[in-house]
Amino acid sequence: MTDDRASQRPRRADARDNRERILRAARAAFAEHGPRASLNRIGAAAGVGAGTLYRHFPSEQALLVEIIRADVDALCATGRDLADEPDAAGALRDWLRAVARHATAMRGLVATHMATVSRPGTDATLAACHDAIRATGAILLNRARNHGAAPPTVDIGDLLTLANALAWASEQAADDPGLLDRLLDLALAGLDA
Amino acid sequence: MTDDRASQRPRRADARDNRERILRAARAAFAEHGPRASLNRIGAAAGVGAGTLYRHFPSEQALLVEIIRADVDALCATGRDLADEPDAAGALRDWLRAVARHATAMRGLVATHMATVSRPGTDATLAACHDAIRATGAILLNRARNHGAAPPTVDIGDLLTLANALAWASEQAADDPGLLDRLLDLALAGLDA
């Protein structure tokens, strides 16, 4: 992660500027309208034509992916910090909570993430995000296992899918802010059994 | 449930026929293409113009809702049967599994269901479905509680949301048929703790 490879960084300063403005407008639009946000409008809000938008991000998904990438970086950093916590089980829980909460912050991101991760090969960047999260999660899960705080049968991939599923559910029920935490408690109750 | 109130049952026989054909085409289309199925095509497949389709079902959601209703009826029947099982905890689990599996059968239904249930007042029929499922689930949960097989803190609504969330997740990962069961096992592991 944190690769921001040159391939998608425009050579010209004005183009780089446009790219940033599109990204900013997209963040705002997705946060407000969820996955139904219109790319046309995002382009307009960024003061940019449709052609320009699609030059920078060839598809709606490409745009979402770019936004996800930043979140994933943050999540991995959080995970690394939590790996030093003495309470291994708690660290794993806290991190899964963070994953779910991050995923919820921007509506529609979870769906995109899941959709693409489940059909590998669709998007290289997203696959890299997935690997990075998985690796971070594996560290925490292993520590929890070594402390006898997680059964060896549990898979980190399933655990992350679970977190995303709960995030998605609480996205749907925006009027119940406590839902995510309740669902996490409910679903993770048997973790250390 | 099973109300099929007259309000949405056409007066003329030909119209009733068209309605059935649309419903059948829609079932097929949603099962195959998921939520991305096109209403235009559904109408065409049913041999009916767009105007006719929208006369019978004013929106995409109305169509989905009608399909959901049949599933809910079946689910409640299953729940009633399971309420006679001697193993109360197992019955609850089996029923939640059935809920999730039903929800998964027709891609996109879960999302519709959740979306509307969470914003009450959007659709009366869907609200009725929700109530029916909730009531059935409450019976099973109560039995499990009386057998000491479920903590009193757990809410049936949360449990159902959980089941739907897992169903949604396994919809996304169509290539991993075992996912739903693994997630259910994982998430319900702590139920009787």
Add this chain to the structure above:
DNA sequence: CTAGAATATGGAGAACCTCTCCACTTGGCA
């Protein structure tokens, strides 16, 4: 059995959507 009212139909088209194409402009380097 028939006429008239009530009901239902279909498809053109409005208003959106995503995404492509390419004649044009512009920034940065020699």
Add this chain to the structure above:
DNA sequence: TGCCAAGTGGAGAGGTTCTCCATATTCTAG
């Protein structure tokens, strides 16, 4: 400064959901 690769914008293709209403069909009352 002048050139050209890089970047732009917007018209338009082809999709979507959904509306409107002149036309056609069924049912009902006489």
